[in-house]
Amino acid sequence: xxxxxxxxxxxxxxxxxxxxxxxxxxxxxxxxxxxxxxxxxxxxxxxxxxxxxxxxxxxxxxxxxxxxxxxxxxxxxxxxxxxxxxxxxxxxxxxxxxxxxxxxxxxxxxxxxxxxxxxxxxxxxxxxxxxxxxxxxxxxxxxxxxxxxxxxxxxxxxxxxxxxxxxxxxxxxxxxxxxxxxxxxxxxxxxxxxxxxxxxxxxxxxxxxxxxxxxxxxxxxxxxxxxxxxxxxxxxxxxxxxxxxxxxxxxxxxxxxxxxxxxxxxxxxxxxxxxxxxxxxxxxxxxxxxxxxxxxxxxxxxxxxxxxxxxxxxxxxxxxxxx
Numbered sequence: 048x049x050x051x052x053x054x055x056x057x058x059x060x061x062x063x064x065x066x067x068x069x070x071x072x073x074x075x076x077x078x079x080x081x082x083x084x085x086x087x088x089x090x091x092x093x094x095x096x097x098x099x100x101x102x103x104x105x106x107x108x109x110x111x112x113x114x115x116x117x118x119x120x121x122x123x124x125x126x127x128x129x130x131x132x133x134x135x136x137x138x139x140x141x142x143x144x145x146x147x148x149x150x151x152x153x154x155x156x157x158x159x160x161x162x163x164x165x166x167x168x169x170x171x172x173x174x175x176x177x178x179x180x181x182x183x184x185x186x187x188x189x190x191x192x193x194x195x196x197x198x199x200x201x202x203x204x205x206x207x208x209x210x211x212x213x214x215x216x217x218x219x220x221x222x223x224x225x226x227x228x229x230x231x232x233x234x235x236x237x238x239x240x241x242x243x244x245x246x247x248x249x250x251x252x253x254x255x256x257x258x259x260x261x262x263x264x265x266x267x268x269x270x271x272x273x274x275x276x277x278x279x280x281x282x283x284x285x286x287x288x289x290x291x292x293x294x295x296x297x298x299x300x301x302x303x304x305x306x307x308x309x310x311x312x313x314x315x316x317x318x319x320x321x322x323x324x325x326x327x328x329x330x331x332x333x334x335x336x337x338x339x340x341x342x343x344x345x346x347x348x349x350x351x352x353x354x355x356x357x358x359x360x361x362x363x364x365x366x367x368x369x370x
Contacts, residue, residue, distance in 0.1 A: 122152075130149060290303060
C-alpha cells in the first residue's frame with residue numbers, strides 16, 4: 048500500500064493560504080548606439096565593378112536628326128505619299144501655295160540625300176584605299192627620305208661647281224619623290240615609285256638628265272632615262288609626279304592630297320557613253336532604212352499608196368473645207 052506524502056511543516060510566521068510576494072523585475076537598459084564616425088576630407092573611393100556604367104541621359108532617336116540619312120528618307124517618303132494622296136483624293140484639295148512649298152521641300156530633301164549618299168560612298172572608298180596602300184606608301188616614304196639625306200650629304204661634300212649643281216638637281220628630284228609618296232591623292236590607287244621586279248630584285252632610281260627633260264617636254268615621260276644601258280627606272284605615275292612638282296611651287300600639296308579623281312576619267316566615260324548612244328542610233332536608223340520603199344518613200348500597208356502620193360494629192364486639192 049503506497050505511503051502518503053507528508054506535507055511540509057509551516058512555520059508560525061507564515062500564514063496558510065497567502066501567496067508569497069515576488070520581487071519586481073528591473074528592466075535592463077539597451078546599450079547606447081555607437082556615435083557616427085566623421086567622414087574624412089578625402090575618403091578613398093571604392094573600386095567600381097567593370098560592368099558599371101554611368102546613368103547617362105538617353106540619346107536622341109536617330110530619326111530626329113534632320114541631317115541624317117534615315118530622316119531624309121522618311122521625309123521624302125512622307126512627302127511623296129502626301130502629294131499622291133492629294134492627286135488621287137478629290138475630297139482633299141491642297142492649296143497651290145502649300146503644294147509648291149511641299150514640292151520644293153521634296154526636291155531639296157532628294158538633293159541632300161544624293162549628296163550625303165555620294166559623300167558616304169566616297170569616304171568608304173577613301174578609307175579602303177588608305178588601308179590598302181598604307182604599307183607601300185610607308186616603306187617608299189622611308190626609302191625616299193634615306194635617298195634625300197644621302198644626296199644632301201653629297202652636296203655638302205661636293206667641291207666642283209659642276210658636281211654641286213648636278214647634286215642640287217638630284218636633291219630637287221628626291222624632294223619631289225618624297226612629296227610624291229606623302230601627298231599622292233588618297234582617292235586614287237597608289238602607283239608605286241620604287242616597285243620590285245619579279246626575280247630581279249628592287250629597282251634603282253635613275254635621275255633624268257637635262258637632255259632627257261627637254262625630250263620629256265616633247266612627249267616623253269619625265270623622270271625616265273633614254274639611255275638603254277641606264278639602270279632600271281622607277282615606274283610611278285609621270286603625270287602625277289609632274290603635278291606634285293607643280294604643287295610644290297604653288298604650295299597646294301594638301302589640296303592635291305585630298306583631291307578627287309581626275310576629271311579626265313569622267314570625260315572618258317562620257318565619251319564612251321556618247322559613242323554607245325551614237326552606235327545605237329545608227330543601228331536603229333539602219334533598221335528603219337531596211338523597211339523603206341526602194342523609191343525612198345514609206346508604203347502604207349494594205350493600200351499600196353506611198354507618202355509621196357498622198358502629199359501630191361494634198362497639193363493638187365483646192366483646199367476643200369478651208370477655202
